[in-house]
Amino acid sequence: MSKGITSKNDDYSQWYNDIVIKADLAEHSSVKGCMVIKPYGYSIWEKMQAVLDHKFKETGHSNAYFPLFIPKSYFSKEAAHVEGFATECAVVTHYRLKNDGNGNIVVDETAKLEEELIVRPTSETIIWNTYRGWIESYRDLPLLINQWANVVRWEMRTRLFLRTTEFLWQEGHTAHATSQEAVEETERMLDVYADFAENFMAVPVVKGKKTPTERFAGALDTYCIEALMQDGKALQAGTSHFLGQNFAKAFDVKFTSKEGKLEHVWATSWGVSTRLIGALIMAHSDDAGLVLPPKLAPIQVVIVPIYKGEEDLAKISTFVDVLMLKLKAMGISVKYDSRDSQRPGFKFAEYELKGVPIRLAIGGRDMENKTVELARRDTREKFTVPQEGLDIYIANLLNEIQENIYNKAYQFREEHITEANSYEEFKALLDDKTGFISAHWDGTAETEKQIKEETKATIRCIPLNNKQEDGVCIKTGKPSTQRVLFARAY
Amino acid sequence: MSKGITSKNDDYSQWYNDIVIKADLAEHSSVKGCMVIKPYGYSIWEKMQAVLDHKFKETGHSNAYFPLFIPKSYFSKEAAHVEGFATECAVVTHYRLKNDGNGNIVVDETAKLEEELIVRPTSETIIWNTYRGWIESYRDLPLLINQWANVVRWEMRTRLFLRTTEFLWQEGHTAHATSQEAVEETERMLDVYADFAENFMAVPVVKGKKTPTERFAGALDTYCIEALMQDGKALQAGTSHFLGQNFAKAFDVKFTSKEGKLEHVWATSWGVSTRLIGALIMAHSDDAGLVLPPKLAPIQVVIVPIYKGEEDLAKISTFVDVLMLKLKAMGISVKYDSRDSQRPGFKFAEYELKGVPIRLAIGGRDMENKTVELARRDTREKFTVPQEGLDIYIANLLNEIQENIYNKAYQFREEHITEANSYEEFKALLDDKTGFISAHWDGTAETEKQIKEETKATIRCIPLNNKQEDGVCIKTGKPSTQRVLFARAY
Structure with missing residues (x-):
């Protein structure tokens, strides 16, 4: 039987799409940019949810549910956040349709909202507006909450699982009494994600921090796990943000400390999405179809x-x-x-x-x-x-297979981290699709931007516990104290 | 400690609200009509989901996920459906915000959708539009799918859990080769709901059919389970619809039968929502707070x-x-x-x-x-x-408590089904808040409407396996062959 799957060496992108469709995981819906997750694909998501939900609860978090809609004005309250999210979003302006008398269903212009509602692209604003009523004293902290939900980010170019207008995810939102506790939480949840990626998805990841340019809109620090796909492109598989007091200040969330002082609360947020299914497919599968690690196989x-x-x-x-x-x-x-x-x-x-x-x-x-x-x-x-x-x-044997799939991906990843010591070397490696490139960078947003514009490669992360070594930036020749990981990415 | 709960004899409605708030189950959000489900309330929903999801899978169903947005034109395809749902709904008209240059975030009028998108109030239309691509032959049937999702129905007057603009639910959508199989499925899922209500929620229910007036928009038959609250009002706790070939015809979903004929598919849909938490609270709780049956207690x-x-x-x-x-x-x-x-x-x-x-x-x-x-x-x-x-x-003891809570609710329900044999008796019973009233009705929509307008009581259902007896309609005196169940309802 010919399965009609394009070989991944011929056309990786088409190979990916063929597997998603032929293995009955998902399909494009008739609504632009939105996908239908088919039963087999959804059952993989259910497996992922079960493991993650257990890990979240084990680390003290509870689930809750916040509104789908966010008043437009909330986005303006955190300056960086609005730039990052308000631009491409679904806007609800009316709340009624009517029959126009000629048998056509039209929008009822008399039912216009006073303030437009945004379909949540992420829930920091609505959640922090709610937390104001929940937090009074240090006794109410830490507040450790997670939400499983759908979110919408208007996308012009979509790919099943990897980038869709609507997707499913979880978003953790926590509140803490001190900066240190919030940073610890940010790191704890990054570890939860890394453990999930490696021990369940069988996908090795690099834990690191994003550069300021690549940070979540409104975060002081964004931690991430970066995975490598078989075509040498990187995929961000999860992020955990230290938000400082930005949202607490924007939404006026204060608490009385043990010492009786009124202070702003410290925050984190962290999330993974149905994008992980895309990562799972691309990390292990072959020309005969999907390869699933036993721990996530329905x-x-x-x-x-x-x-x-x-x-x-x-x-x-x-x-x-x-x-x-x-x-x-x-x-x-x-x-x-x-x-x-x-x-x-x-x-x-x-x-x-x-x-x-x-x-x-x-x-x-x-x-x-x-x-x-x-x-x-x-x-x-x-x-x-x-x-x-x-x-x-x-x-x-199931354990052995799980281990083998991980080892294979680990070996591939290790063989695909290459050091580049000049911009020529760097560009040649990118052309060869060799995966992560470890290179010196002068630490400026300007250089980062130039490299991205010229090569489409971005700094995926500054690995945690990164080795310090003196060197010069591949682009500008300016001094640098550490290498960072570059790659083209999904 | 004064808990600040209004006595249910003083003000049942305020008592209900006090319990929802004080027991930390949910609260109104700052978005009109939308609630925040707090961790304790959400953990009850998780318990409900786990039990129901298991029952759905046991009866052969798989979960899947369909888009949040439905193109406006889809609603027009099934005539009754559009009347029932398109009127009060959230309409997405734009896909971008922008800074107007004065620091205000405004809707970008250049980013207007060609066709407006409706935030799903229920998913029959988008799902049947998708099923067209999934069903070709009798071998593809039955197609047994469930979705856990959020839905939006624009409500002017809301009550926590009972009636909110956004709520969480599950919606089953199945496709069958014959009318009989679809009816069997409709009844099977009604039984699943009744079993869940009685054996987990400890809420006795009457299984019945809705009158044509009260049917789901687009259904040939709507089955329901009706529960009685402590204030004598009824609450519809779940519905299961036999949709005939209406949606298959509207979305052109045909299959080749075993005999080689091209035929339209037969459909069902069925759902329960976070409203069940409202029913759970109202059925058992007292002036000291919430009373939870052990099987659903977090x-x-x-x-x-x-x-x-x-x-x-x-x-x-x-x-x-x-x-x-x-x-x-x-x-x-x-x-x-x-x-x-x-x-x-x-x-x-x-x-x-x-x-x-x-x-x-x-x-x-x-x-x-x-x-x-x-x-x-x-x-x-x-x-x-x-x-x-x-x-x-x-x-x-946990088993005994579960049983005791059910028995108490059952006894209450049995004591609150009263026969009325005249319209005066009927109205007096309603004024006394005596619960379900079993009375003869002439079977016309007109009489049903008059009774509703004059008394606010509706026909909750025609019980399944209803006893046939000759009588006369309490309102018109016309002949009737069976009693039906009336009540004022949530």
Whole structure:
């Protein structure tokens, strides 16, 4: 069966799109820039949500829900924030439609809002306006809240999962008594994201800080995790912001300290989105389709019977039923596909396309030999395995696959961080799509901008605990004390 | 401690509002008609979601996600639907703000949408427009999909949880090959809702069908579950719609049947919302605050130590640590409140207000006697219980409380269904706030409308498996073959 997937060496962008569509993850909707997340894609998001939600709760956070709409004037209250977000957004101006008498449904001009409402692009403003009523004393702090929600940022050029007008995300918004506590929270949540990316998504990440130019609009410091895709482009997989007292001042949120002083509160915010599904696809998949790490695979094991008649099938099914009970008891998600409307070869191709980590095929001869045929999605190896102890074998193999997928991505990433010591070298590396480039930069926004304009490469981050070394900026030759990570990015 | 809750006999509406605010469930936001769901309120919603989501998956449904925005023209495609929903809705007309040069943020008139977008009030139109691409053959059916989402219906008069401009809900949208299968699905999901209301919310419900007037805009039949609140008013707690082929025809969704014929698909949709939290509050709570059924209580057991010094506390805590491990192992959520900033009496009042089903208080004398003091929230009884076997005692008591709360609500409901045999009797019963009124109706929309205008009572439903009996309409005296359930409603 031809799956109709473009080879990633021929056209990486088309390869990505083919996988999203053919593996039934998502599609463009008829509403410009908005996607439909299909059941299989959404089930990956549910897996991600479950893990992250557990981690947020473990670190003391509670979920809450704030309004979708934000009054226009709120955006003006934090100067940097409005520049960053108010420009491209969905504006609600009316609250009624009517029939114009000729059978057309039109906007009712008599139902115009006094103040326009913005569909939230992010919720700092509405949340800090609410926190003013929740915080009085140091006893109310820290306030540790997360929201799972949809947000809208008007995008002209969209790509499924990676950049869409509407997307799903979580946004944490916390309030603290001191700057230090807020910084600790910012770093704690960055670690949560890094742990999730590496140990669940199997995607190695570099933890770092953004340059002032790349900071979140309204933040004093933006921390990020940066991942590398197979085409050598970087992808920002999560951000955690130290907001200082900017929003507390803009929305007048003060607390009485233990010492009885009235002070502004310190803030953080942090978020990851359905963009992570894009990262997951691009980090591991191949020309045969999706490759999913077992910990986020909606189906971890699929079993396909190969049979000639009903009697044959009955024997296989009896064995499978017991195996499935054992696997489920270990928390392994398993599917038995005994449909008679499709041939085994078709099913093999389908589950390969969908990235199911382990496929078992069981035929009459396997039943006689007390074996099964097992295929690994990550290595595409097939081998024969005894039925005895199969449940334990599978549980161990899932761990091994998880590890292997991570190691492969880690090795790729390590091979794709290159040092450049001149601008010529830097540009040549970019042309070769070699991934992250570690280079000296003079620390000015101007140089950063020039490099971006000339090469489309941006500073992805200044890695945390970065090695200090004397050098000269690749662009200006001015002195520099550390290398930073450049790349072209999604 | 005065909790500042209005007595429900004095002012039921204010009592409800006081509980929502004082128990920290939700508050009005600064955006007209939109609420903020606070962490404690949201945690009840999470409990509800978990149970419902499991039930949906058990019955074969998958989650997916469709766009927030719906092009205006989609609403015109199903005639009844546009009348029902397009009138009061949030309309997005622009996609950019700009600085007007004087420091004001204004709508950028050059960024006007060609076609306005409606913030979804419900998603039938956008979903059926999408299903057209997903359904070709009978093999693609049934298509069983659910969405968890926010929706917006512009409301002039709002009440926390019960009626808000934005609310959270789930909406199931299914496609079937035959009318019969779609009707079966409609009824199956009604049963899921009824089971959830009765066995988790502890709220008895009447299952029935709406009259044509009260049907969902675009449905051939609307099934509902109707609950009775303590003030004698009814509350529609969930609906399940048989949509026939209306949306399939409006959006041209056809399939090739097994017999090779091209036919329109049959549809259902069904939903429950954060309104259920309002029902939960109103069905069980009292003047001391919220009463939560254990199965939906975020905290099922709270433990308050009564101690004089650190040594005292250490002894109690050692016992509590072991107890908590045992309770958690049984899946019971338990909180130990050993804060020294608040006195036990304050804590007692707080957890009573928040509806925690079981409260344990443990002091020095209890430790000597190997007992604890246990208080039930539902009956407000206190008694002394031996420490030995306490975990099993608590597990059993939680079940008993769940049952008791249901039985109390059931008894109340049974005592508040009254037959009326004349219009005078009917009106007198309404004035006495006696709950559901079972009465004969001539079956016409005109009579239904007159009764509603004159008494504010509506036909809540025609109960399923309704007893057939000859009678005469209370309003017109015309012949009738069955009684229907009337009530004033939320």
